[in-house]
Amino acid sequence: MPDSFDLGEPPQPAKAEAYRVLARKYRPQTFAELIGQDAMVTTLGNAIKRDRLAHAFLMTGVRGVGKTSTARLIAKALNCIGPDGQGGPTIDPCGVCEPCRAIAEGRHIDVIEMDAASHTGVDDVREIIDASRYAAVTARFKIYIVDEVHMLSKNAFNALLKTLEEPPAHVKFLFATTEVNKVPITVLSRCQRFDLRRIPAEKLAAHFAEVCGKEGVTAEPEALALIARAAEGSARDGLSILDQAIAHADLDGGHGVSGVTADAVRQMLGLSDRGAVRDLFAMLLAGDAAGSLASLRRQYDYGVDPVAVLRALLETVHGITLTKVGAAPDPAQPVEERTARIDWATGLSFPVLHRLWQLVLKGHDEVATAALPIEAAEMALLRVIHASQLPDPGELARRLAEGGAVQAVPATPAIAATPVAATAATAPEPAPSLVPETFEDLVARLEDSGSLALAARLYNGARVVRYAPPELMLSGSRPMTADTVAELTAALKLLTKQGWRIGFDDVPGTPTLKEQEDANAEAKRLAVWDSPMIRAAREAFPETVLEDWPGKRRLA
Structure with missing residues (x-):
């Protein structure tokens, strides 16, 4: 028999690369890709240029705005050596040198990430304290990134305080938290704090459009706007929703995703049309x-x-x-x-x-x-x-x-079944006069029109010298600011459809509406107190008292 031939292992199909969700795939790798946090990037850039770097940073904000990503970017910025290996700290890390690549891949020996949610005790912090005494192995700085730092126990925080206040020159601490109110003030005072803002919906929608372009997916602008609003300022949440929307979209003959539509997104999110x-x-x-x-x-x-x-x-x-x-x-x-x-x-x-x-x-x-x-x-x-x-x-x-009767009335014609009908509806006949007869009526009209603060100021502080519409003369003993006078003039013109003259005179004027109502309430109280029935009760029970007699006090 002829010798058998060893053909070796049969060829194996290429192993498909594991799918990475969009939130991880498009995590910012440079500060330029960190959307919505321009003020923080500017501050960090200036600190690096001027060599005024703090020894501890605290990033706080809602989920998904880039706290941990910012911590990693700071680590890259501080340890970048440039493509030629001669660079220094920079706000624009090159991304190609060994420190940049190792930090991006999470394998740099001198950049230690710790999840405080699962390492809450003193022993975990003691390991950081002991290791921080030793110089960095290969990097310029040894950096500790502690995520959700508010989860550390009280004793753990106390153990960290001394090292956090006076760390070795080669050590930087980067903390991230969603609940900054749970971080002790003694820790906050030792950190440079950055409050990362919610990302505006329009910036999120533009970012999602860019991601769709890179993924070869078409999406309706309204669909991206719906996803951006549902994300509530979180880039990570929005990318997760976009990932789901792409998977939810119809297939185009099996050749790829045809597009993400607004109707599909509403249906997916359970939003009302x-x-x-x-x-x-x-x-x-x-x-x-x-x-x-x-x-x-x-x-x-x-x-x-x-x-x-x-x-x-x-x-x-x-x-x-x-x-x-x-x-x-x-x-x-x-x-x-x-x-x-x-x-x-x-x-x-x-x-x-x-x-x-x-x-x-x-x-x-x-x-x-x-x-x-x-x-x-x-x-x-x-x-x-x-x-x-x-x-x-x-x-x-x-x-x-x-003392009039109160009856239900049909819906006003100005509120019609559709917006178009609302504009076309016949307006009710105007009232015979738009000018209130008394100053008290004027204040009530201002209150009903929505000018509550202005009505309250008049109710509590205005003493009328003369009310002769469209002229209002007030006592100078209760002066008003120029802003209040201007606001009142504009409100009266809008209310009565005519211009008003508002002046001040150095005479006492009538009591304010509040003072008048307080006086009326007191008069009613005294009348009740002196009534025959109450007088008989007082004689039988000398310790009888009359509880507070409520006045109107609508705007007090």
Whole structure:
């Protein structure tokens, strides 16, 4: 038989590289890649250039803003030797020298990372103290990175204090924590502290777009904006959501991901559709109970959490209020959303918006803890609709004060089923006069219009010399600041549709509204005290006292 041939091991298929999640793959490797923390980078760069480096740094902030990444970047910046091996500390580490590569890969012998959550005791800290006495093996500095440092025990912190205050020249401590309030003040005072900010949503969306480009994935801008808002300022959380959205996206014939859509992201996150929320909000304002409940049930059947619906309504009320005060619009919002908010801001007053906010907020809290969430959400919406048919609180107070009847009224025509209808609705006939008859009525009108602080200042401090609209003369014994006078002038012009002249005279003037109400309350108290029934009780029980007699004191 012919000799057999040894062909060796059959060829093995190449081992596929393990997938790395986006949050790890796109961890910043340079300070230029660290988004949203420009002030901290500038401070560190200046400290390195001027050789004014602290011996201990503390990075604090919410999850995912780059605390541990910043600590590793500082380690690289302090130990970088440059491509030629002759460089010194720099805010722009080269990333190619052996110290930079070893630190990035987590294998540098002189850069020690410790998780304080699993090393909380004195013995763990004692190891750091003992090792810190010895010089670095290969690096310029021996660096200790302690993550979640607030988890150290009280004794561990105390053991570290002396070394932290006077460490050897070759040692640097880098601490990271999400709960800086749990770090002892004695430790904080020995560290240079950096508060890392939440990353703005627009910067996160731009970062996610760049990541999608590198991954060969197309994504709708609105989808990235939704992910950025859901991340709540955390780059790591946002990248994790983006990772999930890419996996959730449809496949294009098996050749790759076709794209991340806003609808898919909403479905994945359980967010309420913005169009459905606008329709629901319009039905609430119109008092359409059946339509509102049907809209809520449709979203619930699609898998939307009732709490998410109430949260979306809160965001809508908040957005309309900001639009009404002239805040800049969110560029990530769809055009339809911005247009609807502008229309609603035109048709809704501040008192109505504040009342809506309180009603929806109360409903949100109830639904979040309810045993029957969808039923609680329905009751909350019905409460909002019922409140829309009640008179304004200021009008209600005046009717009660005048002894008039209080009746429910239909939804005002200015609050219609859709924003377009709201602008087209017929406005109610104007009142015969916009000017309040008395100074007290004027203060009440200011309060009802939302100018609570201004109304309170007038109620407590203004002594009227002459009230002859559009002129108001006040006593100079209670002077007002120029800002208050300007604010009052603008508020009165907006309230009465005419300009006012406000002056001061050096005469006492009438008592303030608060002083008048206090005097009235005291007069009522004395009248009760001297009444025959109370006088008989005082004679029978000499120690009888009359408890505090409450006055009106609406703005006190």
